[in-house]
Amino acid sequence: MKTWIVTTKQEEFRLFNKTHHNDLKSVIDFDVIFVDKLECLKKIQKGDTAFIRTKNNVIIDYLYTLDINIIGEKSETIKYDDNKEALKEILRRYNILVPQSFTYTQVKDNGITYFVKPLSLGDSIGVDKNSICKNKTEVFSKLIELKEKYHSCCNLIEEYIDGEDVSIAVIKNHEKVYAYGMKINADTNILDFQTKLGRNAIYTPFNESKTIQTAIKVFDVIKANSYARIDFRIDAKGNAYVLEINLCAGLGKKDGYLYKCFELNSNISYKEMIHLILKTNRQNKQNKQ
Numbered sequence: 001m002k003t004w005i006v007t008t009k010q011e012e013f014r015l016f017n018k019t020h021h022n023d024l025k026s027v028i029d030f031d032v033i034f035v036d037k038l039e040c041l042k043k044i045q046k047g048d049t050a051f052i053r054t055k056n057n058v059i060i061d062y063l064y065t066l067d068i069n070i071i072g073e074k075s076e077t078i079k080y081d082d083n084k085e086a087l088k089e090i091l092r093r094y095n096i097l098v099p100q101s102f103t104y105t106q107v108k109d110n111g112i113t114y115f116v117k118p119l120s121l122g123d124s125i126g127v128d129k130n131s132i133c134k135n136k137t138e139v140f141s142k143l144i145e146l147k148e149k150y151h152s153c154c155n156l157i158e159e160y161i162d163g164e165d166v167s168i169a170v171i172k173n174h175e176k177v178y179a180y181g182m183k184i185n186a187d188t189n190i191l192d193f194q195t196k197l198g199r200n201a202i203y204t205p206f207n208e209s210k211t212i213q214t215a216i217k218v219f220d221v222i223k224a225n226s227y228a229r230i231d232f233r234i235d236a237k238g239n240a241y242v243l244e245i246n247l248c249a250g251l252g253k254k255d256g257y258l259y260k261c262f263e264l265n266s267n268i269s270y271k272e273m274i275h276l277i278l279k280t281n282r283q284n285k286q287n288k289q
Contacts, residue, residue: 003030003278004044006063007053023253027271028278035059044068049281053248055082069281071226073247080222081247082120084156087222088242094221096214097241099158099233104143107157109135115160116142118150124193126150131190132160163235165191166206168215169249169261171227173279179216180265181206182257191231205264211240218242226280229258 005024024030030051033040041062044050050063052072060075072078080087088098099115107114114133118126126146133139139157146155168181184191187200195201215230222245229249232240250256253270262268268276 001047001049002045003028003049003051005030005032005051005053006041006059007032007034008056008059009034009036011054011056017252019255020250020252023256023270024251024274026253027274038062041066049278055248071277071281073224073226077222077224078247080245084117084119084244087245090221091218091242094217096218096221097239099161099241099243102157102159104139104157107136107139113160113162114139115158116146117156118146119154119156124191124195127190127192129188129190129192131192161233161235161241163233166211166232166234166240167191167257167261168206168212168230168232169227169258170215170219170224170230171273171276171280172216172219172225173276175279177216178262178268178276179212180261181208181212181215182261182264203260203264207265208238214240214242218245227258227277229261 021032033043035041035054035056038058041059044066046067047069049069049071050066052060052063052070054060055078057075057078060072060078063070064074080090085101088101091098102114116131116133116139126149130138130142130145133142143155147153165184165186166181167184168179171178183204183206184195185202185204186192186195188195211232211234215232218230219228224247227249229246231243231246233243234240249258251258251274253259259270259273262273263270
């Protein structure tokens with residue numbers, strides 16, 4: 001039986017770049033399918049394993065019709081990765097803290113500090129020091145920048161949480177739940193694109209139990225069943241606000257935040273972490289039977 005990494009050429013840089021390919025290849029055997037049409041997926045045979053590294057709903061839905069093992073989320077769950085506002089809406093129903101959202105017409109020059117970012121772009125693309133806006137003029141300027149520079153017409157305006165960035169990795173399989181966190185101290189004090197590239201940041205273990213449990217609750221609320229990384233902003237009072245969830249978290253050994261959370265807090269090796277993720281497909285298979 002074979003293991004297939006399923007992705008697309010458009011998503012290759014973000015979700016399965018050359019570094020991640022080489023890191024994974026050092027611990028497991030797989031082939032890659034770059035899907036440009038559904039016929040490409042006919043290579044996958046009954047009993048094979050599909051490791052989803054795409055957010056394309058059509059591809060994901062098709063894979064879930066096959067008699068195969070799957071590592072990755074269904075399309076109704078993956079939507080919470082791409083749509084930060086949809087994630088905030090469902091988390092509010094479960095009394096999980098998220099930043100308050102605003103429409104542009106609700107933005108006032110009344111002392112509130114706003115944070116402006118793309119609704120669905122990942123890796124903090126479009127996030128920089130200008131994302132922190134103290135008035136309506138600055139909000140407008142950032143929205144124009146996102147549209148012209150990143151072609152992002154759907155953007156999120158929310159309250160700025162003055163605090164620290166924390167990221168928590170979660171893997172859930174039939175054996176147990178693994179959840180480890182790290183604090184990210186960036187020179188800019190925000191988790192911007194340059195910080196995501198691994199520059200100008202100090203990473204330290206984070207193991208505050210209440211926030212760890214909140215991360216696991218977020219994972220369960222959206223019905224995730226494999227692996228994820230949840231980003232928080234924690235204010236001076238210790239309140240942990242969920243910013244977003246990454247359901248196709250980077251799998252690199254050196255630059256992947258998922259493994260960095262494990263590396264800082266446990267004796268689990270990179271190979272062991274990947275095999276923990278692989279075990280989630282067995283749980284998925286049992287759920288179908």
